[in-house]
Amino acid sequence: xxxxxxxxxxxxxxxxxxxxxxxxxxxxxxxxxxxxxxxxxxxxxxxxxxxxxxxxxxxxxxxxxxxxxxxxxxxxxxxxxxxxxxxxxxxxxxxxxxxxxxxxxxxxxxxxxxxxxxxxxxxxxxxxxxxxxxxxxxxxxxxxxxxxxxxxxxxxxxxxxxxxxxxxxxxxxxxxxxxxxxxxxxxxxxxxxxxxxxxxxxxxxxxxxxxxxxxxxxxxxxxxxxxxxxxxxxxxxxxxxxxxxxxxxxxxxxxxxx
Amino acid sequence: xxxxxxxxxxxxxxxxxxxxxxxxxxxxxxxxxxxxxxxxxxxxxxxxxxxxxxxxxxxxxxxxxxxxxxxxxxxxxxxxxxxxxxxxxxxxxxxxxxxxxxxxxxxxxxxxxxxxxxxxxxxxxxxxxxxxxxxxxxxxxxxxxxxxxxxxxxxxxxxxxxxxxxxxxxxxxxxxxxxxxxxxxxxxxxxxxxxxxxxxxxxxxxxxxxxxxxxxxxxxxxxxxxxxxxxxxxxxxxxxxxxxxxxxxxxxxxxxxxxxxxxxxxxxxxxxxxxxxxxxxxxxxxxxxxxxxxxxxxxxxxxxxxxxxxxxxxxxxxxxxxxxxxxxxxxxxxxxxxxxxxxxxxxxxxxxxxxxxxxxxxxxxxxxxxxxxxxxxxxxxxxxxxxxxxxxxxxxxxxxxxxxxxxxxxxxxxxxxxxxxxxxxxxxxxxxxxxxxxxxxxxxxxxxx
Numbered sequence: 001x002x003x004x005x006x007x008x009x010x011x012x013x014x015x016x017x018x019x020x021x022x023x024x025x026x027x028x029x030x031x032x033x034x035x036x037x038x039x040x041x042x043x044x045x046x047x048x049x050x051x052x053x054x055x056x057x058x059x060x061x062x063x064x065x066x067x068x069x070x071x072x073x074x075x076x077x078x079x080x081x082x083x084x085x086x087x088x089x090x091x092x093x094x095x096x097x098x099x100x101x102x103x104x105x106x107x108x109x110x111x112x113x114x115x116x117x118x119x120x121x122x123x124x125x126x127x128x129x130x131x132x133x134x135x136x137x138x139x140x141x142x143x144x145x146x147x148x149x150x151x152x153x154x155x156x157x158x159x160x161x162x163x164x165x166x167x168x169x170x171x172x173x174x175x176x177x178x179x180x181x182x183x184x185x186x187x188x189x190x191x192x193x194x195x196x197x198x199x200x201x202x203x204x205x206x207x208x209x210x211x212x213x214x215x216x217x218x219x220x221x222x223x224x225x226x227x228x229x230x231x232x233x234x235x236x237x238x239x240x241x242x243x244x245x246x247x248x249x250x251x252x253x254x255x256x257x258x
Numbered sequence: 259x260x261x262x263x264x265x266x267x268x269x270x271x272x273x274x275x276x277x278x279x280x281x282x283x284x285x286x287x288x289x290x291x292x293x294x295x296x297x298x299x300x301x302x303x304x305x306x307x308x309x310x311x312x313x314x315x316x317x318x319x320x321x322x323x324x325x326x327x328x329x330x331x332x333x334x335x336x337x338x339x340x341x342x343x344x345x346x347x348x349x350x351x352x353x354x355x356x357x358x359x360x361x362x363x364x365x366x367x368x369x370x371x372x373x374x375x376x377x378x379x380x381x382x383x384x385x386x387x388x389x390x391x392x393x394x395x396x397x398x399x400x401x402x403x404x405x406x407x408x409x410x411x412x413x414x415x416x417x418x419x420x421x422x423x424x425x426x427x428x429x430x431x432x433x434x435x436x437x438x439x440x441x442x443x444x445x446x447x448x449x450x451x452x453x454x455x456x457x458x459x460x461x462x463x464x465x466x467x468x469x470x471x472x473x474x475x476x477x478x479x480x481x482x483x484x485x486x487x488x489x490x491x492x493x494x495x496x497x498x499x500x501x502x503x504x505x506x507x508x509x510x511x512x513x514x515x516x517x518x519x520x521x522x523x524x525x526x527x528x529x530x531x532x533x534x535x536x537x538x539x540x541x542x543x544x545x546x547x548x549x550x551x552x553x554x555x556x557x558x559x560x561x562x563x564x565x566x567x568x569x570x571x572x573x574x575x576x577x578x579x580x581x582x583x584x585x586x587x588x589x590x591x592x593x594x595x596x597x598x599x600x601x602x603x604x605x606x607x608x609x610x611x612x613x614x615x616x617x618x619x620x621x622x623x624x625x626x627x628x629x630x631x632x633x634x635x636x637x638x639x640x641x642x643x644x645x646x647x648x649x650x651x652x653x654x655x656x657x658x659x660x661x662x663x664x665x666x667x668x669x670x671x672x673x674x675x676x677x678x679x680x681x682x683x684x685x686x687x688x689x690x691x692x693x694x695x696x697x698x699x700x701x702x703x704x705x706x707x
Contacts, residue, residue: 068369069680072376072662086381101325102366105332106373112336113377117350240332246325250318251498 007053007227008084009091010075010114011220014067014107015099015127016149016190016213019060020074022082023093023220025053025228053224056082058217067106075114091120093223095127095214097241098157098174099149104240111238123223124238128174130214131189132161133222136168139188140204144171146183148191148199149213151176156191156199157243158182170233176243188212282354282653285342285378286646289371290363290391291464292316292327294334296342297643299650304401305346307636307643310334313505320498321491322463324364331370342642353384355659357649360388360677361670363464368666376662385659387649388677390478390670391640392467395606396458397474397651398637398644457481457600457628459591461615462607462640463490463505466547466587468594469672471604474648475655480672481594482545485528489583490609492549496556496579500572507612510576514614517577524555524582526589537597545594552582584618592622604631610638652676 007025012018057078061070079086094111097104115122131147141163148158159173160183179195186202193210201210226234281301288295292313298306312330316322343350358375361368372388379386458469466484471477487495490507497506502513527548528534535541556579563570595603603623609615610632623630637643652675663680670677 066665068373069663069665071373072380076380076662086383102328102369105328105366105370108332109335109370109373110377113374113379114381115377116336116339117378117381240329242329246323246329248319248323248326251320 005090006088007091007224008089009093009123009220009224009227010079010089011093011095011216011223012071012075012107012111013095013127013130013214013216013219014071014103015095015097016103017060017062017064018067018071018074018103018107019058019214019216020071020078021058021215021217021220022056022078022084022089023053023217023224024056024084025224026051027228053221055217055221056084058215060215062213064100064103067103071106071110075110086118089118089120091115091223091227092118092122093216093220094122094124094238095130095216095219096124096236096239097127098151098176098243099127100152101240101242104242108238108240122238123227124236125219125223125234126159126174126236126241127214127219128157128159128189129170129222129234130216130218131212132159132168132170133218134212134215135161135188135202135205135209136163139202139206139209141186141188141202142204144183144185145202146185146187146189146199147173148179148182148187148189148195150190150194151243154178156182156189156195158187158189158191160185174241174243282650283348283352284355284357284387284646284649284653285339285350285353286394286642286644286649287339287356287358287371287375288391288394288640288642288645289331289335289367290359290361291367291640292322292330293640294331294338294371295640295642295645296335296338297641297646298342298346298348299401299643299646301650301654302400302402302647304643304647305348306342307641308338308342308345309636309639309641310338317504320504321494322364324366327364328366328370331367335370335374350378350382353382355385355387355649355653356382357387357389357645357652359391359394359645360660360664361391361667363391363666363668365666365668368668372664372666380662385653386662386664387652387657388660388664389645389648389652390672390675390677391645392460392465392469392672393471393474393478393675394644394648395460395638396452396456396469396471396478396604397648398606398633398641399458399604399631400452400474400651401633401637401643401647452604453602455600456602456604457591457595457598458604458606459587459619460607461489461587461605461609463494463609464488465607466490466549467672468545468591470598470600474651475657475675478672478675481598482543482547482590484547484549485543486548486550487553489547489549489587490607492553492583493609495553496576499553499557499560500570500575502572502576505608507609510580511612511614513573513576514580515573515577517571517573517575519577519581521571521574522559522578524559524578525551526582526586527551529586540597545590547586547590549583552579580612580614584612584615587615588619588622591619592626592628595623595628596626600628602629602631604633606633606638608639611635648675 059074092115128147148156151157160171179198188209192199225231286297294310456471466489468481470479493506497509502509528543533543
């Protein structure tokens with residue numbers, strides 16, 4: 001399903017804080033930055049490295065209690081700042097979590113509303129993948145590592161990834177678990193900062209990696225690469241990844257009657 | 259919400275959409291409790307009315323579980339919207355505005371509809387109207403819903419709550435939206451606006467209010483409300499107590515049909531003189547209701563039989579309970595209308611489906627010279643058409659659209675017809691991602707995160 005034209009994605013994530021980003025990926029044939037508007041010339045010999053996804057504009061908030069108010073205005077600001085016309089957008093990307101339910105749904109609902117209005121597809125990406133990408137791109141962490149974020153109730157959302165000579169990929173997850181139950185591997189993400197006694201920050205990662213939360217910009221980049229055929233197994237159904245059932249209890253009276 | 263595609267609009271449907279002149283074409287989105295409602299109106303003309311209910315998923319809990327309701331909204335939104343667009347034969351781009359319930363209701367449920375509505379409004383570049391759920395229940399009364407001879411069940415397949423598997427929907431409009439559909443006004447005959455002296459009695463699993471409606475767009479006043487349980491909530495809790503199942507309204511009504519309504523004298527809450535005062539010198543709760551004591555009285559009555567080892571006379575208790583609810587609801591509502599000079603009364607909310615309530619209210623309104631209006635049951639329960647109807651009134655009145663930064667407001671008062679502005683900075687409000695479920699206008703059973 002690789003696109004042949006320019007991929008231009010509005011990405012949203014509300015799995016922890018909230019974020020919005022506009023990501024562009026130009027076709028391989030027009031490989032110099034900013035050349036997407038000009039006719040594609042032949043690739044210069046020896047210039048084999050294609051230009052990766054570019055973040056045209058991005059915003060985020062650490063606030064966890066105002067997603068429904070913050071998100072769509074932020075998406076409007078991101079669109080305005082990136083100076084592209086809404087008609088050029090080829091798809092919407094949304095972080096499907098895992099994350100606290102109510103906030104998570106805000107991103108999903110807004111993404112679907114936008115995609116319906118623009119008549120473009122909406123793509124889901126696991127929100128934890130954002131931190132895996134950040135680890136691979138901004139640190140020297142190698143081998144297997146964990147991404148862990150806050151799942152509340154003394155638990156973390158987590159997944160295990162590996163980055164080696166063959167590239168980077170998901171090993172297992174996402175799951176929700178008590179932090180003590182995770183594999184004994186170096187980790188990044190806000191879960192590490194919350195449970196430093198059981199989770200160990202990856203040595204090659206900066207101290208702030210213990211506070212990391214997903215960002216829509218990274219999810220947009222992952223989706224752009226997937227849509228252009230460079231990445232596989234990244235896109236998923238744009239439906240919330242709750243990992244927990246609603247924990248409502250059937251009242252005693254109903255059990256008796258039933 | 260995953261299974262949809264939006265194809266290109268067909269020229270034919272666009273022509274249909276623009277054939278009626280001048281009236282705003284408005285999409286209405288309702289997700290305040292357990293119904294995902296999508297409606298489309300052109301002015302006062304109902305074009306589509308689709309509801310997906312998660313009611314079946316709540317049955318085993320005996321009440322609405324906020325988290326389950328919110329999850330269901332996410333899944334149902336896209337398909338329900340698509341059905342409404344197909345039924346109305348309009349394209350999203352033809353819309354003049356998008357109206358959405360901003361409150362009151364369950365915070366987490368409200369946020370699904372509100373966020374989807376904001377996304378649509380941004381992408382379509384259409385104005386957003388965040389409206390009051392309670393006022394929308396009244397606004398539905400001015401819709402022209404039927405062609406002649408279609409009065410009893412003018413739209414859809416009637417009452418979606420009575421279906422029995424999974425996410426239930428009605429089947430949409432069974433008519434061609436065309437000029438002939440305009441000839442049979444249903445709600446208030448011949449009215450383009452509500453009459454000046456209109457009251458509204460709203461009774462559901464989350465609400466029990468009597469309102470004075472001066473104007474749907476400018477003047478709504480709360481006259482009285484329940485101070486504890488909503489009437490529908492009392493039905494649900496009592497049905498649970500008696501082992502009758504959920505939802506309580508139809509279950510109790512069915513059981514009551516075999517019972518003696520005078521077998522037990524259950525309390526009429528807040529009817530003592532110290533609460534009511536007089537017309538000239540009204541007490542604090544003259545126009546308010548209380549149903550929590552009634553529920554307790556039912557429990558005591560049932561326990562007496564159980565303790566004595568006798569079978570609980572379920573039918574008599576159900577009939578007597580229903581009589582107490584209906585008596586105090588209707589007597590206070592009709593008196594409030596009389597004392598406030600309200601000559602018209604509109605009944606709304608899910609409990610409007612209750613046979614006994616309609617019967618007694620009709621009798622008492624007739625005695626008091628009050629015109630009673632009861633919209634079709636499928637428009638009394640929560641739906642998107644009522645939201646669209648109110649949105650169309652706001653558009654026609656030239657009201658400014660809402661900001662895309664408005665919050666979901668779980669305890670929005672009825673006097674706030676439209677939420678226009680974002681919260682003040684730094685104000686800790688009702689939009690926490692943690693559902694409180696408290697006072698939110700839904701028959702809620704559990705406190706969930």
